[in-house]
Amino acid sequence: MIDAKLQTGAEGPGVHGLLQWARNEPVYGEVAFIIMAPTTLDLQTCTLFMKLGATDLLPKPISKEALFKLRKIVGDAQNMQHQRNSRKATAMGAA
Numbered sequence: 001m002i003d004a005k006l007q008t009g010a011e012g013p014g015v016h017g018l019l020q021w022a023r024n025e026p027v028y029g030e031v032a033f034i035i036m037a038p039t040t041l042d043l044q045t046c047t048l049f050m051k052l053g054a055t056d057l058l059p060k061p062i063s064k065e066a067l068f069k070l071r072k073i074v075g076d077a078q079n080m081q082h083q084r085n086s087r088k089a090t091a092m093g094a095a
Contacts, residue, residue: 019052030081032074036060 015035022028032055037046039059046057055074058066 015049016052019049019054023053030078030085032056032078034058034070034074036062 019033022031022033033053035049035054035057037049037057037059041057049057056070058070
């Protein structure tokens with residue numbers, strides 16, 4: 001999870017830079033990036049986060065129930081992606 005307050009500057013790349021970097025690194029291809037965003041975050045920035053590869057945006061404050069639901073959904077999605085990749089690799093090896 002990434003806090004949307006992470007700013008670009010001397011302390012680091014900010015959310016935009018972190019998402020761009022991670023999505024260009026193959027090892028992070030299946031990682032879910034959840035942005036914790038204040039409800040005051042504008043639609044343009046939220047849309048940009050999603051285009052840069054965020055898996056989801058959660059408005060703060062975040063309830064425990066929302067976190068547990070999201071954890072299950074992301075876990076299920078990652079398992080399905082892993083299964084697809086395994087089948088694809090097996091099919092390519094058989095060809």
